[in-house]
Amino acid sequence: xxxxxxxxxxxxxxxxxxxxxxxxxxxxxxxxxxxxxxxxxxxxxxxxxxxxxxxxxxxxxxxxxxxxxxxxxxxxxxxxxxxxxxxxxxxxxxxxxxxxxxxxxxxxxxxxxxxxxxxxxxxxxxxxxxxxxxxxxxxxxxxxxxxxxxxxxxxxxxxxxxxxxxxxxxxxxxxxxxxxxxxxxxxxxxxxxxxxxxxxxxxxxxxxxxxxxxxxxxxxxxxxxxxxxxxxxxxxxxxxxxxxxxxxxxxxxxxxxxxxxxxxxxxxxxxxxxxxxxxxxxxxxxxxxxxxxxxxxxxxxxxxxxxxxxxxxxxxxxxxxxxxxxxxxxxxxxxxxxxxxxxxxxxxxxxxxxxxxxxxxxxxxxxxxxxxxxxxxxxxxxxxxxxxxxxxxxxxxxxxxxxxxxxxxxxxxxxxxxxxxx
Amino acid sequence: xxxxxxxxxxxxxxxxxxxxxxxxxxxxxxxxxxxxxxxxxxxxxxxxxxxxxxxxxxxxxxxxxxxxxxxxxxxxxxxxxxxxxxxxxxxxxxxxxxxxxxxxxxxxxxxxxxxxxxxxxxxxxxxxxxxxxxxxxxxxxxxxxxxxxxxxxxxxxxxxxxxx
Numbered sequence: 001x002x003x004x005x006x007x008x009x010x011x012x013x014x015x016x017x018x019x020x021x022x023x024x025x026x027x028x029x030x031x032x033x034x035x036x037x038x039x040x041x042x043x044x045x046x047x048x049x050x051x052x053x054x055x056x057x058x059x060x061x062x063x064x065x066x067x068x069x070x071x072x073x074x075x076x077x078x079x080x081x082x083x084x085x086x087x088x089x090x091x092x093x094x095x096x097x098x099x100x101x102x103x104x105x106x107x108x109x110x111x112x113x114x115x116x117x118x119x120x121x122x123x124x125x126x127x128x129x130x131x132x133x134x135x136x137x138x139x140x141x142x143x144x145x146x147x148x149x150x151x152x153x154x155x156x157x158x159x160x161x162x163x164x165x166x167x168x169x170x171x172x173x174x175x176x177x178x179x180x181x182x183x184x185x186x187x188x189x190x191x192x193x194x195x196x197x198x199x200x201x202x203x204x205x206x207x208x209x210x211x212x213x214x215x216x217x218x219x220x221x222x223x224x225x226x227x228x229x230x231x232x233x234x235x236x237x238x239x240x241x242x243x244x245x246x247x248x249x250x251x252x253x254x255x256x257x258x259x260x261x262x263x264x265x266x267x268x269x270x271x272x273x274x275x276x277x278x279x280x281x282x283x284x285x286x287x288x289x290x291x292x293x294x295x296x297x298x299x300x301x302x303x304x305x306x307x308x309x310x311x312x313x314x315x316x317x318x319x320x321x322x323x324x325x326x327x328x329x330x331x332x333x334x335x336x337x338x339x340x341x342x343x344x345x346x347x348x349x350x351x352x353x354x355x356x357x358x359x360x361x362x363x364x365x366x367x368x369x370x371x372x373x374x375x376x377x378x379x380x381x382x383x384x385x386x387x388x389x390x391x392x393x394x395x396x397x398x399x400x401x402x403x404x405x406x407x408x409x410x411x412x413x414x415x416x417x418x419x420x421x422x
Numbered sequence: 423x424x425x426x427x428x429x430x431x432x433x434x435x436x437x438x439x440x441x442x443x444x445x446x447x448x449x450x451x452x453x454x455x456x457x458x459x460x461x462x463x464x465x466x467x468x469x470x471x472x473x474x475x476x477x478x479x480x481x482x483x484x485x486x487x488x489x490x491x492x493x494x495x496x497x498x499x500x501x502x503x504x505x506x507x508x509x510x511x512x513x514x515x516x517x518x519x520x521x522x523x524x525x526x527x528x529x530x531x532x533x534x535x536x537x538x539x540x541x542x543x544x545x546x547x548x549x550x551x552x553x554x555x556x557x558x559x560x561x562x563x564x565x566x567x568x569x570x571x572x573x574x575x576x577x578x579x580x581x582x583x584x585x586x
Contacts, residue, residue: 055506137457138482139480139483359480398463398467
């Protein structure tokens with residue numbers, strides 16, 4: 001009998017057409033982490049629990065995380081490896097189950113040790129990817145990250161031998177949170193899922209982060225779904241949307257509006273799962289209550305949006321689809337294994353993330369926000385049309401584009417946000 | 423990512439001055455534990471628009487790498503930017519190592535951003551960081567971003583551009 005808490009839950013909920021909501025929640029203290037998970041479970045929504053790890057653990061500095069815990073310093077997430085499998089299993093006891101799977105979210109370019117502790121603690125789902133957790137969050141050479149992720153993915157694949165079906169979500173649909181055009185986000189997400197498939201992971205999800213324009217985002221999600229159907233032939237898969245990951249509105253009303261828009265976008269495209277932000281996002285690490293309130297807000301907004309009975313196909317034949325497909329094909333043509341092909345693609349500039357300063361990213365591409373959403377102003381050496389051109393993007397334009405949702409949704413002058421003692 | 427907001431007011435007020443006559447070389451970098459990138463991107467464009475040359479080391483820069491690049495690039499000014507709240511810890515370690523290097527002891531090095539996790543109370547770290555060897559500290563609390571960036575611009579004008 002195979003056990004797969006995460007994968008089976010998604011498959012079951014998919015039949016009902018309900019959007020699964022999930023927070024990005026992580027606390028250093030096991031008791032608080034447990035309380036947070038229990039609050040999500042009993043929030044009255046269809047939810048998956050999240051254990052987000054701290055940045056020391058992300059960088060493999062478990063001693064430092066351990067010291068911080070021992071000396072009572074606050075970390076920005078749950079130090080999984082420092083706490084260990086036993087403590088974590090106890091923390092999750094009576095919380096995790098068939099009706100409430102848990103996913104570990106981490107941000108590491110070398111996640112094998114994190115996965116080992118996670119598996120020992122009874123958790124079967126995580127996320128990330130060789131590109132998406134290397135370029136924005138580390139200085140590790142992409143080649144090393146690809147090799148480290150190959151090993152880590154194979155570890156998850158091997159769990160089948162002991163009857164556990166693991167799930168891995170690509171973070172490729174996020175890339176720096178904002179100002180990365182949809183075609184590249186979709187391509188990276190598909191490529192990372194293909195990487196997981198290549199290494200035997202039985203169940204994957206492809207991600208996309210809400211950007212600036214509802215219709216463009218819907219097209220991107222349709223393109224992503226179509227490409228998944230074409231390429232992910234050997235694995236179970238679904239699509240996950242992230243509420244906007246860039247500069248978040250500072251006002252409560254603005255933040256709520258953006259969260260609602262992401263939930264409606266998910267419902268309208270029959271996206272299976274939504275990672276939800278909170279109204280405190282622009283200010284500090286959200287509380288448990290702010291997390292559960294955001295989940296309810298997203299759940300309600302998705303229910304009010306009359307979604308189609310099945311994923312719509314209109315718009316699937318978009319420019320985004322064609323550009324993303326060209327990128328995926330070109331990269332796959334570089335080597336039989338994506339462990340080699342992905343770093344080679346960045347080396348040649350076939351993939352190039354706008355504004356990303358990682359040494360292995362060429363950083364020759366540029367984006368602007370136009371009337372119909374994100375547009376390429378320069379595609380560098382990528383095998384897609386050159387974009388709008390128009391030369392350098394000045395600081396005023398860049399800063400305006402970075403604060404797009406703030407300018408759109410925050411009342412002016414910015415409403416004061418209530419602060420909260422930790 | 424919210425660090426970029428510290429430049430917003432400036433952009434709105436058209437505060438970028440005319441190009442300077444003497445271009446200077448700036449080394450922009452984060453601290454070891456900080457993976458934020460948009461603050462560094464914005465700083466680079468800000469300095470380039472003033473007419474300066476920028477070498478941007480990006481996020482999560484180990485101290486040894488920063489020291490090595492300081493020797494190799496010989497910048498006129500090193501700009502450390504951090505927003506994850508660990509800037510005062512990592513920054514203290516970084517400047518101590520840098521000043522202990524005889525070849526870098528007199529280098530112009532400044533730090534700015536959200537340097538602690540306590541908002542306005544982060545200003546408490548300024549004096550300590552100055553004493554450890556930073557030439558200037560541009561602390562960004564809640565809502566005073568324009569002030570910090572304006573101080574930074576004035577500092578460049580009087581301490582970097584004018585130095586012969």
